[in-house]
Amino acid sequence: MSVLPWPWHFVSVSPTEQQHRRELLDLRGYYAQISFLLVVLFIRFYTRYFRAAEPSNDSRARRKQRSWWDQPPFANWIETRRQYTVCIIWLGWLLSLSVWNSGNDYLHLTKALGHVALSQLPFQVLMSPAFYLVSNPSSPSTMSLLTSISQPALTPYHRLFGRVVLSPLLAGHAALYLNFFAQSSHPDFGSLLAKRVQDLDVQWGLGGLTLAIMILLFGRPLRTTSWVQLWPTSSIKGRRQVFYYVHVLLVMLLCIAAYGHVSQAQIFMHEALGASVINMICCWKLS
Template sequence: MSWPYHFISLSEDDKLHRRELLDLRGCYAQWSIVVVIVAIRIFRFATRSTTRWNGLVSGKARQYMVCGLWLLWLLGLSIWNSGDDYLHFTKALGRVGLSQLPLQVLMSPAYVSQPAASSVLSLLTGISQPKLTPYHRLFGRAVVSLLLAHAALYTLFFVQSSHPEFGILLYKRVQDLDVQCGLVAVFLAVLLVLFVRPASQKGLQAWLVQGTFRERRKMFYFGHVSLVVVLCVAVYFHVKQAQQYILQTLAASVLNWLCSWALR
């Protein structure tokens, strides 16, 4: 099968229609989260069995299956109605990926006075935070995968596009603030994937971070949050369309902290 996407020229009306579809994708991606939460609550109410429910959400194979299906759903949203427009698909990957940032925050354990304080999503779904945290890590990898694909496809576009002064468009765009912020965001996203959990007794993270496991866990938490904050700042200045998702992520973070503080 040949690559279905191409660089195409669009009229202003076509570009407006593309922006509307991109906004719609973000809405669908976020409303689908609400649908899943409601479905979980209905299932829990229907079964009324904590043991059965714990069995359904536990297990690495099941966690990978759920997150894999969610990644396929997000990828399908990115492909939906993009036609053969290369940039449409590329932008859609970024838009859909960023739309999931508030969910990531609402799934994350808020430290407050204890490292496993329940998140908002834990309270909404009834899934204990220790069982929800692995999903937070795996969903984060899915989001990063979409953002890395977005960055890679845009880079290929810049490499294959010419510029009258710089030869290829890439040499021009890397000097622009928006692309520089995007590159910083990609670098931070990769770091978040590499350092996804507190340092254990062995491994690179334990070598980098000395001290007891409790101290390493605390340092991991604040280091992880710091990386996320800088990532969000870079994304905010990367493109205007991303700003709404960053503001939503900030609001989700405040809500998560307030909820954990109230229940500590």
């Protein structure tokens, strides 16, 4: 049985080609963000003109009888098959954007994975309930208002978006870069990896990857997981407070790490900060 060869390789590029690749990376980020906005507009149009036209008795009947798509894929899982499918499809779209026009350039693909992933962070912020503690967790976020989807129905997508979409892209970006460093030699350090781990930009990147993993581990606010037992509280409200403070702190640190990692990510971190302010104002007005 033959195995398809890996199509990307370490290649040398001229300054002109490097500038062209930089422009392609920026274009990928724009396409990724525009495509998300188009999906939001489509959902808004659908919920406003099609779902609103459905008879109310039919919607009540659907709520009483959940379909196979609206059930978790495994026992004790929270999110449904439909929610996983939507996020996996979006991951596939972002992967295709990363591969698009990458040719056989290994480093171009590597950079594209990280660039496309960070372009989605502002939308992840807009999906989150900003006043999770001081108001009802079902209070609408900005994305809930834009799509006319209730916050309880949107929050699972917020969780899965981080686990199924952003994390694999960032992990792939880090793994490919570390592989490149390990396989590249350096005249003074033996390998490029030994040299680059001493550079601040790589240290920021490794710190950001560590924070992303920690966000994954601390991603269940109301479950009795082992890390929750570290705090002397057993109430649901207490667990929610612990989760919220830890989660927000880790996300803030991740944004700082991404900002220091590479200059091209800074525009997305500015957008994420703006999205956070907008989301807080929106939730405050509606709380």
